Amino acid sequence: MNSSGQSTHPSLREESLQHEDPMLLGPWEIGVHPPGLTYRIPAISLPYGSRVWLSGDNGAGKTVFLERVLLPRLAAMGRQVFLVAQDLLLQAHVMAAVLASRGQRAPRCLDDLVMAWCAPARPNSILLLDEADRHLSPRTIHQLLELPLAFVVAVSHQGRPCTTTHCFTICRHETLVHLEIGP
Amino acid sequence: MNSRILTLTLTVVVALVTLFVRIPLPSRGYFNVGDAAVIFAGLVLGGASPKHPLLWGALAGGLGSAAADILSGFALFAPLTLAAKGLEGALAAAAAKHTAALRWIWAAVASSAMVIVYFVGEALWPSIGLQGALAELLPNLLQAAGGTLIGVTAFGLVERTGWLRDDDTAAR
Amino acid sequence: MKGTAKLLLLSSLVVLYFGLGVVGPWYADVPFQGSIAALCVLLRLQTSGWRGLRTDLAFLLPFLCTLVAMGALLDAFAMANRTDWTEDALCKALVFPNSFWSIQLAVGALRLTDLVALPRGVRRFFILTHALVSKSRPLIERLWWLVCHDPSLQTGPWIIRSGRRLTVLLAAALIAVYHETEATVRVYDARMALLEENPS
Amino acid sequence: MPTSLPTLELDPTTLTVTPNLGNEILLFARNPEAVAVALHQWAQDFGLVLDLQRPLSTYSGGEQVLLVAGLWAILLQKHPQVIVDLRRAVSTLSATNRTRLHHALTQALPQATILLEEEQVQQGEPSSRGDLSP
Known part of the structure; x- marks a missing residue:
């Protein structure tokens, strides 16, 4: 850290610059096989700190969008991405084993486990929640949305929390899936 | 944990991890991390089963690996795999009650026993013979070394999570 | 045919081949082993097509080459005072694929309906x-x-x-x-x- | 609620024994062909494309519940009374699908008791937010 308080360590300096930038997504036209869907995503600019709420009917392609469209592109941008998957009860075993590999004892309660697993997230990390409200308490969802992270994208069937800044809907017509602004 | 369900579980894990990561080999079939799963299964069953740990370890290691041979079309090797990996699983189960250096030594003995059983078995097998057994030796030694390293480390993770010591399903 | 009857038929065919062709009198009988090989290839093509056969050959061919090469190496050193290691390896080059396919085809023929009828x-x-x-x-x-x-x-x-x-x-x-x-x-x-x- | 009645509980973490509905029909149906035809019709009514050999895990959570509920509605048609407990599965369904599933089950099993709403979870019964003890 130099005298003016600005970090001199390269990665810290990069991080402190990076996490102020907006996240630019799209425009994309992406085919995902299987299941043979084409995603048409408009150009979107999300300011730092955005909390995005994503809804859509059963089978519309929300999970495929998170895991096969969004996550790879965010990783390619060099972002650290924490995905809390729809099959969280299965993923919990991976989370517990990862905590053990860090030398930590895995909490029994699912809510505490997810919070402990997200602990190493950095200011420019991104959190993706896929129907996490099916397994986690509203209080934990709120805490996750409040984490000091660059962006949080949450998929859900349930009501939209007031702390979210943007709302998108995934709509599917046969094999074409597109993202609409607002419910 | 219920020993029967745990043994069936580890039999399936050994079979699928053996099938899951496979690199074709010039001789017996494929280079795989199955040995890591066999060592891991033996250690878990040795650590979790107060009664007959060696038997459970042999069943999970032997049946799981033989099932993988059958499911992947190498059913010819299944009998020999049952013997070699069964012995490896049983000796790994014996390693569970030791700690630190002794556990590593026991696990290395377990995977070396697998290599020896395969060599002798294939040399005596009419359609493979000494020619096939010699071609097999080096890949098996590499698998044994990698398997020991990953299997013992993975067991250490499980110990740290505390799953094996939960008593709500008492080990029978 | 399902269940126990099918299981018994398949296992006795495999035992019959192993008894005669692997540990039995026809181990070195080239016409016998050759006809079994042809039958296995046809059945394999019928059950899994060219893709299945290609997968098998991708494993079998390197293994058989290794077998023959090791045979030549052992002949060069006259291991155990024998000089027929290469000839024996060529024999194995027919017997091994047959033993490999015979079991694979038998196991591959089993379905969930066979288990349900057990x-x-x-x-x-x-x-x-x-x-x-x-x-x-x-x-x-x-x-x-x-x-x-x-x-x-x-x-x-x-x-x-x-x-x-x-x-x-x-x-x-x-x-x-x-x-x-x-x-x-x-x-x-x-x-x-x-x-x-x-x-x- | 009489607990002596046979109960079909659908837990979204484990809905079936086998990995796809084709094998599930082979396992449990005495007349697999007829059951398969009826299940295709059920799926069509919900606007789903059913492939009996497709792994169930590749459907979305809600689709899995709709299809498995349909299979058992067909298998249990002759039974006068049964309890169909969907309380753990309900959170995977959107509001429209919950209503349509309840209606379809009442049609298929007129004398069945169908538990669909969360608040019908009895005291002390572990809900879907289970903890992780093995």
């Missing part, structure tokens, strides 16, 4: 094992996907990263498959009880 005693064991291996495979593939995308397991050289991921996969798979096994056994027993009370 006697009640062994039926539950085989059905649950068949179900667990089939169900756990996508589960372990899913676990592997989750492990490979876990943010804590992205750093380090390839060999270290792969080793860490495999140890995490084994630990996670242990408990995930244990829960799957417990739940599958519970669901199977509950559904069978439901059906036995309401024969439809």
Whole structure:
């Protein structure tokens, strides 16, 4: 850290610059096989700190969008991405084993486990929640949305929390899936 | 944990991890991390089963690996795999009650026993013979070394999570 | 044909071939081994097409070449005062594929319907094992996907990263498959009880 | 609620014994062909494309519940009374699908008791937010 308080360590300096930038997504036209869907995503600019709420009917392609469209592109941008998957009860075993590999004892309660697993997230990390409200308490969802992270994208069937800044809907017509602004 | 369900579980894990990561080999079939799963299964069953740990370890290691041979079309090797990996699983189960250096030594003995059983078995097998057994030796030694390293480390993770010591399903 | 009868027929065909062609008098009989090989190739083409046959040959051909090469090497050193290692290896080059295919075709012919038709005693064991291996495979593939995308397991050289991921996969798979096994056994027993009370 | 009645509980973490509905039909149906035809019709009514050999895990959570509920509605048609407990599965369904599933089950099993709403969870019964003890 130099005298003016600005970090001199390269990665810290990069991080402190990076996490102020907006996240630019799209425009994309992406085919995902299987299941043979084409995603048409408009150009979107999300300011730092955005909390995005994503809804859509059963089978519309929300999970495929998170895991096969969004996550790879965010990783390619060099972002650290924490995905809390729809099959969280299965993923919990991976989370517990990862905590053990860090030398930590895995909490029994699912809510505490997810919070402990997200602990190493950095200011420019991104959190993706896929129907996490099916397994986690509203209080934990709120805490996750409040984490000091660059962006949080949450998929859900349930009501939209007031702390979210943007709302998108995934709509599917046969094999074409597109993202609409607002419910 | 219920020993029967745990043994069936580890039999399936050994079979699928053996099938899951496979690199074709010039001789017996494929280079795989199955040995890591066999060592891991033996250690878990040795650590979790107060009664007959060696038997459970042999069943999970032997049946799981033989099932993988059958499911992947190498059913010819299944009998020999049952013997070699069964012995490896049983000796790994014996390693569970030791700690630190002794556990590593026991696990290395377990995977070396697998290599020896395969060599002798294939040399005596009419359609493979000494020619096939010699071609097999080096890949098996590499698998044994990698398997020991990953299997013992993975067991250490499980110990740290505390799953094996939960008593709500008492080990029978 | 299903169940026990089919199992008995398939296993006796395999035992018959091994008895005559692998440990029996026709081990070195080239016409016999050649006709068995032709039959196996035709059956393999019929059951899994060119793709299945190509997969087999991708494994068999390198192995047979290694076998013959090792035979020549042992002849060069006159191992155990024998000079027929290469000739014996050429014999094995026919016997090994036949033994490999005979069992593969027999095992490949079994279906879930054969297990369902089995006697009640062994039926539950085989059905649950068949179900667990089939169900756990996508589960372990899913676990592997989750492990490979876990943010804590992205750093380090390839060999270290792969080793860490495999140890995490084994630990996670242990408990995930244990829960799957417990739940599958519970669901199977509950559904069978439901059906036995309401024969439809 | 009489607990002596046979109960079909659908837990979204483990809905079936085998990995796809084709094998599930082979396992439990006495007349697999007829059951398969009826299940295709059920799926069509919900606007789903059913492939009996497709792994169930590749459907979305809600689709899995709709299809498995349909299979058992067909298998249990002759039984006068049964409890169909969907309380753990309900959170995977959108509001429209919950209503349509309840209606379809009442049509298929007129004398069945169908538990669909969360608040019908009895005291002390572990809900879907289970903890992780093995």
